[in-house]
Amino acid sequence: MAKYQLPPLKDEKLFEEFICDLFNVIENTNTYYNTDFQTFGVKGQNQKGIDVFSVKTKTVIQCKLKDIRKKDTELRKNLIEDITLDLEKVKDLKIEFERFILVSTFRDDAKLQEFVNEIRNQQNLLFHLYYWGWDTISKHAEQSEMILKKYFPEFKSKPVKPKVEFPDGALGKDLSKKNYINYLIKRYGEWKQIELNRKNEKFNWASFNKHIMNEFKATGINYIDVRYFEKLVEYLNNRIDKTTFGRNRKAKDMKNYSTFEEFVNGVLVD
Numbered sequence: 463m464a465k466y467q468l469p470p471l472k473d474e475k476l477f478e479e480f481i482c483d484l485f486n487v488i489e490n491t492n493t494y495y496n497t498d499f500q501t502f503g504v505k506g507q508n509q510k511g512i513d514v515f516s517v518k519t520k521t522v523i524q525c526k527l528k529d530i531r532k533k534d535t536e537l538r539k540n541l542i543e544d545i546t547l548d549l550e551k552v553k554d555l556k557i558e559f560e561r562f563i564l565v566s567t568f569r570d571d572a573k574l575q576e577f578v579n580e581i582r583n584q585q586n587l588l589f590h591l592y593y594w595g596w597d598t599i600s601k602h603a604e605q606s607e608m609i610l611k612k613y614f615p616e617f618k619s620k621p622v623k624p625k626v627e628f629p630d631g632a633l634g635k636d637l638s639k640k641n642y643i644n645y646l647i648k649r650y651g652e653w654k655q656i657e658l659n660r661k662n663e664k665f666n667w668a669s670f671n672k673h674i675m676n677e678f679k680a681t682g683i684n685y686i687d688v689r690y691f692e693k694l695v696e697y698l699n700n701r702i703d704k705t706t707f708g709r710n711r712k713a714k715d716m717k718n719y720s721t722f723e724e725f726v727n728g729v730l731v732d
Contacts, residue, residue, distance in 0.1 A: 468600040468614055470530055470567035477527045478513045480613050481565055487606045490636050493518040520560040524548050528568045537568045542577055563592045563727065570595035598728035634684030639691050642725045643683065646698040649719055653705040695722065
């Protein structure tokens with residue numbers, strides 16, 4: 463649940479700068495650049511629909527600032543047109559990339575996500591395609607004090623606990639991996655609770671977290687060595703799959719959780 467109701471930005475260039483900073487924070491890097499001033503040289507040069515780019519993560523991002531006062535049907539139609547046009551433009555790019563993300567001040571939208579999924583299935587794309595609406599964007603933004611202070615100063619006045627500095631190599635240092643592990647833990651706990659409801663019992667979150675800490679020899683989940691990330695993901699996936707609810711879903715050929723890449727790009731399994 464969102465802590466704040468962050469208002470969509472209204473200035474196009476500020477929105478691009480915000481997205482650049484946000485992805486640097488989410489992915490714990492400093493390799494995302496606004497292409498108006500970096501990578502493509504002179505401002506105004508044809509950038510083939512790219513506003514933000516990272517060589518390291520091989521990601522291109524196109525920012526679409528929309529007037530959210532307009533009707534949803536009109537905004538959705540405009541964004542579908544934007545996605546279609548930008549996909550044609552990036553086919554001629556002379557750079558290597560693996561992800562194309564279209565971000566917008568319009569909200570997360572099931573119909574837009576369905577359109578993106580159809581494009582993925584119908585076209586033989588050589589890269590992953592994602593849509594991030596404002597709900598997904600603001601969910602990540604509100605977790606960074608730096609982002610809030612720089613772009614939403616009216617929200618920074620709330621008391622904030624002193625930031626805990628995790629050691630280098632700790633899971634807590636990598637925001638996207640930390641959030642993904644929290645997502646898997648939450649999924650396991652909620653699905654395990656479905657079983658326990660029949661016994662009128664409560665899932666013991668503290669006990670399970672302690673079990674994970676013992677399993678991975680850490681004083682806290684955020685202190686687990688990030689080198690064990692994939693092993694920890696496998697461990698949690700197995701626990702989820704072995705719940706009664708998880709087994710029933712797998713029997714119906716349904717996914718039980720998003721992959722890490724899907725999670726980072728806002729594609730969540732219900």
